[in-house]
Amino acid sequence: MAQSIAEVLRAAWQDFLTGLQFYLPHVLAMISLLVVGLLIAWLVSFVARHLLRWSRFDAMAEHFGAAEMLNRAGLPAASVVVASLLFWLVWAAFMLSGLGALGVSGIETLSANFVNFLPRLVVAVVILVVGLLAANFAWRTTLLAAVNANLPSARLLSGAVRWLIATLAVAMALEQIGVAKTIMLTALAIAFGGLMLGVAIAIGIGGGHVARRILERQFPETPRNEARPDHMPHL
């Protein structure tokens, strides 16, 4: 009996030691990959941040309105955001390699799926960034045009333009990465249709006289009047 127990224990410990002997190098390889990856990712991020600052990337982001959007979202400067993205991208690649080094079955498939997913993720991020920049540019253009044309509710109008474009960009980005594709498209269609219907009802029934007043003010039949700001001899 005692011999039998000793046999089982010995076999168990032998299996454990064999497993340890097999897996320990893999674990050490994974840890080394993670540590080296962390260092490389940090280095890449550091260099990128300084290169971006040197090339006045933050100024450019401010120029195009991206800095303001980041600020509103509680995010740091554009150069820091890009550097952080690079950091996580590089370290994620090392983490996947590290997991692969473990030699656990199924990890390779997971890694391959992630690698296949990366291009779509990058495209989605690009779509989102360009879309948000376009939304901000359109917001500013609409706001200035509405204020200088003396239209009422200039901020509401420009805000609506901004959110519409931003929502479109988010929907396109989500579609790109395949998240809740059908739900997003349906939600967007319902929201957009509802908005247009609401505007049509509001103008057609509730605000017809307001629309008429706005149109009359924008396209007056009155002759040139030098007392009006637009007709004064400014030059």
Next chain:
Amino acid sequence: MSLGVEERAVARSSILSDELVRQLVAVGQVDILVGVPTFNNAATVERVVTTLHTGLAKHFPRERTVLLNADGGSDDGTVERVLGAPLADEELRGSTMLRTTHRVSAHALGLPGRGSGVRTVFAAADLLQAGAVMIVDPAVTTMTSDWVAELARPAWKGEAELVLPIHPRGRFEGPLVTQLVRPLVSTAYGRRLRSSVVGGFGCSNRFATRMLRHELWERDWIRPAVDTRMLTTALADDIDIVHAYLGPCRFAEAGTPPPLNEVFGHVVGATFASLEEDAGAWLGRSEPRELPAVGAPRPWVGDEPGFDPAPMVERFRAGVRDLEPLLRDILLPDTHAALQVVSSRRNGMPEISDTLWASTVYEFAAAAHRGVMNREHLVQALVSLYLGRTASFFAEIARWNETAMAERLTALEREFETLRPYLVERWNAERGR
């Protein structure tokens, strides 16, 4: 006529059409070239051409002269009116001309507009080695033959390279020039301008050639604001500028005028762009210099345009309120807060002081330089503030006479000069303040 290497190069270039070169070569070398860039100006151009010929015959009887019409593709019979205009008005009819009168009309290559017309005239002046050049606006209805003498003579005598007209103006005319462009440009470049390019100007052949070779013609933004950029280029290059007192300058009404924000965008956009490109020339200047003037000031006569402050004030208040997120990025907190205080006073006219206005303009110019946002957007954000300042200023001078008004404008310009170090400081400030 023998042409130099450079002149031939210019003639070969794309500025002058073959047809125009043929006509100019037939004219030969001239002393004075008068350019009339046109684009659908049939209503007024005939009188302008006749007045110019009269002026040439009267004031430059012994000089070789040519009138060049550079047309930008008119379809209203402008060219026919130019070619068919009488050579002299009542003033000179019957008198004998000492020289052959030359008149040339040709299509100006490039996009229709003042820019291509002015460039064509400069290229022709270069080709013909004209001693003096004069360019007039064909829409002017108040031109007299004396304009030719006043604008062309200083350049012809070698006393100046650029001659700018000073026209008597009503108190409520040209606020964009008097309140914004002139004080800013004069102060930045350190030359006390008393006018801008309105109605026409005279210049030397050297100036025409210099401008012709300037890269400004290649840029998109310059076309609608060619006069502004020409003036700032002259100031940056520190050439000799002389003012000439002329009579009133009025233009024929051509339908509905372009909206203010369009005019504002062209002129102020060109001014900010000029400051950016010429920063190396103006940043180091300090003491402002007076520019000489020839002739005597003429009295202003005519009906004053109306002035209704209410819509201007309304737009000012809407601008300060609705553009708050943009103004916060452009202006310093103190300036922004001061404008908000002025805007929030519900009773009476908003009072934007000279100091507050000069600080606002300087901070906008510096923000344009730092690229805080797209320049076009930045300029448009200034429109409503400009209307508030204009309403404030007009209300202040409404009961004043011309002399008091002139003194008030001088005081405004001196305030801009006093605050010039602030412009330089803001200009050199790091992003994010």
